[in-house]
Structure formats: C-alpha cells, structure tokens
Amino acid sequence: MEVVVAPPAPGKLEDLKRRFFATPLQALLSLISLAIMVFLAWKLLNWAVFSAVFTVTGGPEACQAAAGACWSVIAARWRIILFGLYPFEEQWRSALACLTVVVMTVLSCIPAFWTGRRIAIVWGAGTGLFYVLMKGGLLGLPYVGEEAWGGLALTLFIFVTTCLIGFPLAICLALMRRSELPWISRTTGLIIDGVRSLPLISILFTFAIVLPFALPQWMAGDKLYRVILGSALFFSAYQAEIVRGGMQGVPAGQEEAAMALGMSYWQRIGRIVLPQAMRNALPATINQFVISFKETSLVVIVGFFEILASGNAAYGTGEWRFAYVEVYAFIAFIYFIFVFSLSRYGAFLERRMAVGER
Amino acid sequence: MNSGDSSKSGGPALRIENVDKNYGTFQALRKVNLSVERGERIVVCGPSGSGKSTMIRCINRLEQHNGGKITVLGTELNDDVANIDGIRREVGMVFQHFNLFPHMTVLENLTIAPMIVRKVPRAEAEATARRYLDKVRIPEQAMKFPGQLSGGQQQRVAIARALCMQPQIMLFDEPTSALDPEMIAEVLDVMVTLASEGMTMICVTHEMGFARKVADRVVFMDAGEIVEEAPPEEFFTASRNERTRQFLSQVLGH
Numbered sequence A: 001m002e003v004v005v006a007p008p009a010p011g012k013l014e015d016l017k018r019r020f021f022a023t024p025l026q027a028l029l030s031l032i033s034l035a036i037m038v039f040l041a042w043k044l045l046n047w048a049v050f051s052a053v054f055t056v057t058g059g060p061e062a063c064q065a066a067a068g069a070c071w072s073v074i075a076a077r078w079r080i081i082l083f084g085l086y087p088f089e090e091q092w093r094s095a096l097a098c099l100t101v102v103v104m105t106v107l108s109c110i111p112a113f114w115t116g117r118r119i120a121i122v123w124g125a126g127t128g129l130f131y132v133l134m135k136g137g138l139l140g141l142p143y144v145g146e147e148a149w150g151g152l153a154l155t156l157f158i159f160v161t162t163c164l165i166g167f168p169l170a171i172c173l174a175l176m177r178r179s180e181l182p183w184i185s186r187t188t189g190l191i192i193d194g195v196r197s198l199p200l201i202s203i204l205f206t207f208a209i210v211l212p213f214a215l216p217q218w219m220a221g222d223k224l225y226r227v228i229l230g231s232a233l234f235f236s237a238y239q240a241e242i243v244r245g246g247m248q249g250v251p252a253g254q255e256e257a258a259m260a261l262g263m264s265y266w267q268r269i270g271r272i273v274l275p276q277a278m279r280n281a282l283p284a285t286i287n288q289f290v291i292s293f294k295e296t297s298l299v300v301i302v303g304f305f306e307i308l309a310s311g312n313a314a315y316g317t318g319e320w321r322f323a324y325v326e327v328y329a330f331i332a333f334i335y336f337i338f339v340f341s342l343s344r345y346g347a348f349l350e351r352r353m354a355v356g357e358r
Numbered sequence B: 001m002n003s004g005d006s007s008k009s010g011g012p013a014l015r016i017e018n019v020d021k022n023y024g025t026f027q028a029l030r031k032v033n034l035s036v037e038r039g040e041r042i043v044v045c046g047p048s049g050s051g052k053s054t055m056i057r058c059i060n061r062l063e064q065h066n067g068g069k070i071t072v073l074g075t076e077l078n079d080d081v082a083n084i085d086g087i088r089r090e091v092g093m094v095f096q097h098f099n100l101f102p103h104m105t106v107l108e109n110l111t112i113a114p115m116i117v118r119k120v121p122r123a124e125a126e127a128t129a130r131r132y133l134d135k136v137r138i139p140e141q142a143m144k145f146p147g148q149l150s151g152g153q154q155q156r157v158a159i160a161r162a163l164c165m166q167p168q169i170m171l172f173d174e175p176t177s178a179l180d181p182e183m184i185a186e187v188l189d190v191m192v193t194l195a196s197e198g199m200t201m202i203c204v205t206h207e208m209g210f211a212r213k214v215a216d217r218v219v220f221m222d223a224g225e226i227v228e229e230a231p232p233e234e235f236f237t238a239s240r241n242e243r244t245r246q247f248l249s250q251v252l253g254h
Helices: A012-020 A022-049 A061-063 A073-083 A088-108 A118-135 A151-177 A184-199 A199-215 A225-246 A252-260 A265-303 A307-316 A318-353 B052-061 B081-090 B106-116 B122-135 B151-163 B181-196 B208-212 B234-239 B240-250
Strands: B014-023 B026-034 B041-045 B068-073 B090-093 B169-173 B200-204 B218-221 B225-230
Touching: A012 A022, A012 A318, A012 B122, A061 A073, A061 A318, A073 A088, A073 A151, A073 A184, A073 A307, A073 A318, A073 B041, A088 A118, A118 B225, A151 A307, A184 A225, A199 A265, A199 B052, A225 A265, A225 B052, A225 B240, A252 A265, A252 B090, A265 A307, A307 A318, A307 B122, B014 B052, B014 B218, B026 B052, B041 B052, B041 B208, B052 B068, B052 B200, B068 B081, B081 B090, B090 B151, B090 B225, B106 B122, B122 B181, B181 B200, B181 B208, B181 B218, B200 B240, B208 B234, B208 B240, B218 B234, B218 B240, B234 B240
Parallel strands: B041 B200, B041 B218, B090 B169, B169 B200
Antiparallel strands: B014 B026, B014 B068, B218 B225
C-alpha cells in the first residue's frame, strides 16, 4: 500500500519568501512598498507622539514652536468638544448623562436583558435619568434648556432617541407594507419611498423650521424633539426595508407551521417571523445604525451643537485656530470608539445567532 | 381517548362538502366531498398536482376554499378568525419540509405553542414535550437545534410538536417525500404507532405500504377531483377505475 504524506507546511520565512520575493521584480516592488509604509508610519508617529506637545501650560505658543501635533488644544478645550455650550458648572451632569446612555446601551446588548420587561425598565429608567440629568429643574439641579445641550451628550441623545423611536416604527412600517390589504401596503410603500427620496437635511429642516408654522403651538414642542422625530422617520424608512428584506428570507413554511399550531398573528410575528427576520437583517441593521450615528452631525444645519460642531467651536476661537487637525483627529477617535464597538457587537450577535445553523 | 370533544361529541371529525378551490383561473379542487369519522385513518394519494395537498391545507385553512362547506369537529370554517384559531388548535399538521423553528431548541419547538396558545404552564409543557420526544424515540435531542438533526429526526420532532398541542385530528402532508430513503421507515413507524392508538389521521403520502397497513380508506385524487374512495384491499387489488389502475401501476410497477 502506498502511503501518501502531505508536503510539510512551509515555515514562516519560506511562506514570506514565496508570497513577496518570488521574482526579482516582485522583490523590488515589495521592498519599495515596505520602505514607503515605514516612512509614512514614522512620519505619523513622529507627528502624533515624538514631536507633539501634550502639556497645556505653554499655551498655543508652545505648540506653534513645535513641529508635531498640538494635543494641548484637546487638554485646553475638551470640555467644549464633549459638552458644547452646556453651563460649565453643570457639565458633570452632561458627563453622567453620557455615561447613562453608554451603560444603558451596554446593558441592553447583554442577552440576559432581552425580555420585554427588563428592556423596558433599562430604557425607561435610562432615558428618564438622562433627561433629568440634562434638563434639571428638579432635585435641586438648575434648569438647562435643550438649546444649551451640546457636544457628545447631544450626539448620543439624538442617536439613541432616533433609534428608540425609529426602530419600532420601522417594524410597524415593514409589517404594514406586508399587509394583505392593498390600501395599507400601497400607502405604506408610498410613505417609505417618499421619505427615502428626500435628503435627510431637507427633512430635518422641514421638521425644525417649517413644521411649527403648520402645527398649533401646543403640538409643536421643542425644536430638538421635532428634529429627533424627523431623523427617526428617516431612519425608520430605511430600516423598514431592511426588516422587510429580512422577512422575505424567512421561508413561508415557518409562518404556516405557526398558523397550524394555532398561533395568532402577533404570536407568529413576534415569536417566529421577526426573530428569524432580524437574524437575516442583522448585518444591514448594524450598517444602518452606524450610518445614523454619523448622520447625527447634520443637526448642525438647524442650529444644534453636536460633537462635530462643538469641535468646530473648540478651535474656532482665535488662539487655537491652527490646531484643527488635532481637534478633528480627536473627534474621529471618539466616533471610532462608538462605531467600532457597534460593529464588534454586531459580529458578536452574528456568532451568537449562528448557534444551531448547520 | 377523545375527551376534549364534550361540546360537539358525535358527528364526524371532518366533513368536506362540494368544495372548490381556484388559483386564478386554475381549478385546484372541483366539488370535493369527503367525510372522516373520529378515529378513522385516511390515506390520500394521486399524481402530483392532483389537489391532495390543497385539500388538506384547506382543512386548517392554510388555503381558503372558494366554494362549498368544510366542517371540522362540528365547527364550520368561515372568515371568523377566532373560529379558525380554535380549529387549528385541535388539528395538528406535519409538513413535507418539517418547518421546525430553526432559532429554537427542539424542546422550545415543542413547548412554545402549548405555552402561548393553550397557556399551559412551562413545567407542564416541558413534561408533555419530553413524553412525546420519548414517544418519537429521540428523548436525547431535546436541547439541540433542528439544524443539528437528521431529516428523519427533524420530521419526528415535527410530529411530536404537533402532538404536544393534544390535537384531535392529525394532517400529514407528504411527510416522507423530502427524506433520504433510509430515514423513511423511522418516520412511518411513528405514524403507525400513532394510528394504532386511535388518532384521527389524514395522510397525503405515496407510501403504499403504509396505506395498506394502517388506512381505513384510501382516497385517490386526480385533476382536483376525488376519483375513488375504497378500503385498501379493494383499492389495491380490485379498483374499477382506469385512472386509479394506471396510477397504481406507475407507483407499484417496479
């Protein structure tokens, strides 16, 4: 009998040689690319760390003398970036409010909290706490109106409330679009397509500026909440199509089996169709969340100072004008933390939901 | 056995009278008549596209009939949703493609409907589920997901799932057609056991051995009509109908 032996796996060095240095030309290209990468990495590191100024004591002058990044602008202006125009003495409240949102989000991402009651408690308590902390007016906290909210807290608030309102709305729209009654499904389709055909900016503008003229005073509410409603509507139109797509991926036999067991419409939707549809729709849903998080920056158009606009203000005042790159790098880093955690969480969910799939 | 039928005791389990079903211009059922007594085992066979599946899907209103009258356990099927849900609770169904819920464990598949539809407490629902898993001979698979089981095992779970609702009638829609040949026997065995316990069964199947063994009556359908209805010996050996004899020669021929 002939014994077949697999060829020995190539060593690390051997593998490297095969991939990048197979021919003289390839070797040359590899070396040139490597040199460019090393050069760029060195330049970046030198700018960001070795030649950078970190201390705030020297002020802007110390920065201008140095060749590297001026991180002292962050040290001097981080409060404006994170809290915007929120009163200086009360900014601890804004910080706590941000923390509340983060804790609330983290909690609701843990599978142990995925029962209707627990989620409701977490979100009810969380948003309530956020609102009281930010707005004050009771428990001895001085009142701070929505027009003074800003920075990271405002960005988080707009994002979270957009999702909180937009997500259930999206599911309603998706279900209505699937309705067997043509007048419901057609009307819903028209609404979804209508909202999707408008740019977000025009929706925000309409809700913030135009709507108060059309609505009676008592219905108009604060501008911030109208803007959130507008962005939730926009979110839900896109998310509804994502949910609908997920539902189309659930075989018809699933709903039939649920029907045959005597489950009612809401039981079939809630227990059988939606859980599977959301699993199908997960990657696109995470994508939509990420897009929505970044689109919160558009509220600057109607006069809100979310984190990006606050960053603008942080370097905009005279002395730090030259340090805009550092400010934007800092803001980019904050965006990155949130968006990256979101996508990592999405990956965790996908792994978790893959349990039981062959 | 049938202790749940206090209100409508007596009377046939099922009566189908002059039922029509159209899909657009295509007529899937033409003036179908069938009556099934309690405890009777009916096997429905016929060439593909003959309306067998459509007929049994009309019984629990997965399809809506266009004409005629269907009475299940004394209740007529109409547009009343409460009526339909009530009938579906009493009529179990097993599908060709199992249709187990892939996002739930086997045990959850078995307990969900009793818990949320019949409001049975969890402990009781789980005890019932384990008993039926024993009965279909896969007690050790309770914590697995459907995707981890073989086709034959999945179909037995599907049978157990339907039984957990304690139905009075069981419908089988080609339960073995999607299975690999070596798994057909294990599913048929479970169905034979069920039949021997007096369950009212309506089975659409091409398993003629099964029909011969358990059926009280064999119903042959072709082109949306019931062509012949006869006890198995008569059906297989002395059919008077040309279309039946042709079908049988094709099914039993080799």
